[in-house]
Amino acid sequence: xxxxxxxxxxxxxxxxxxxxxxxxxxxxxxxxxxxxxxxxxxxxxxxxxxxxxxxxxxxxxxxxxxxxxxxxxxxxxxxxxxxxxxxxxxxxxxxxxxxxxxxxxxxxxxxxxxxxxxxxxxxxxxxxxxxxxxxxxxxxxxxxxxxxxxxxxxxxxxxxxxxxxxxxxxxxxxxxxxxxxxxxxxxxxxxxxxxxxxxxxxxxxxxxxxxxxxxxxxxxxxxxxxxxxxxx
Numbered sequence: 487x488x489x490x491x492x493x494x495x496x497x498x499x500x501x502x503x504x505x506x507x508x509x510x511x512x513x514x515x516x517x518x519x520x521x522x523x524x525x526x527x528x529x530x531x532x533x534x535x536x537x538x539x540x541x542x543x544x545x546x547x548x549x550x551x552x553x554x555x556x557x558x559x560x561x562x563x564x565x566x567x568x569x570x571x572x573x574x575x576x577x578x579x580x581x582x583x584x585x586x587x588x589x590x591x592x593x594x595x596x597x598x599x600x601x602x603x604x605x606x607x608x609x610x611x612x613x614x615x616x617x618x619x620x621x622x623x624x625x626x627x628x629x630x631x632x633x634x635x636x637x638x639x640x641x642x643x644x645x646x647x648x649x650x651x652x653x654x655x656x657x658x659x660x661x662x663x664x665x666x667x668x669x670x671x672x673x674x675x676x677x678x679x680x681x682x683x684x685x686x687x688x689x690x691x692x693x694x695x696x697x698x699x700x701x702x703x704x705x706x707x708x709x710x711x712x713x714x715x716x717x718x
Contacts (some may be wrong), residue, residue, distance in 0.1 A: 537583030
């Protein structure tokens with residue numbers, strides 16, 4: 487394993503470990519947790535606005551299932567509500583880090599969607615994980631983003647944190663756009679993909695395969711942190 491890859495792996499592990507530590511620190515402090523299970527009819531697009539951690543995976547299911555875990559005081563978890571709005575073919579879920587009375591809460595979402603569902607996630611702070619989805623748009627101010635087995639159009643943006651993306655091997659890739667202000671970027675690309683790489687990095691090491699002019703556009707913008715693009 488090359489040095490830049492090792493550095494990226496260490497940075498990702500440290501960031502994720504810090505996030506887990508924060509969650510369990512609040513859990514120990516408050517000593518109370520509430521779990522809600524919700525189910526919704528399918529939607530062409532799922533939009534999630536969250537302060538906390540969210541994991542979304544596509545599977546052989548007919549409905550959207552959501553498991554919400556909330557840590558906080560007894561009064562906070564009793565008052566906490568998941569925001570739900572449906573507009574046309576879009577389902578919007580809002581999971582803020584507080585109740586309507588502004589009491590602090592730690593939130594974790596675990597979501598399973600039918601295959602073919604498009605995903606948009608906005609996170610103020612926390613970990614975003616997406617797997618086996620096509621057409622994903624993931625945006626976090628602070629935290630970490632992991633997108634595995636993703637196809638179609640892939641947009642990933644983060645202000646500060648680690649990014650790890652693995653493109654699908656068995657489904658078409660339309661375009662990839664990754665933007666990270668501060669933190670490492672690791673991108674795994676299928677060997678068969680003819681990609682035209684455009685990597686812009688400020689004072690950071692870059693490792694990338696050769697480009698194929700006119701190929702699938704893969705744009706990577708890094709502020710401070712290594713960029714590692716590997717074939718698999």
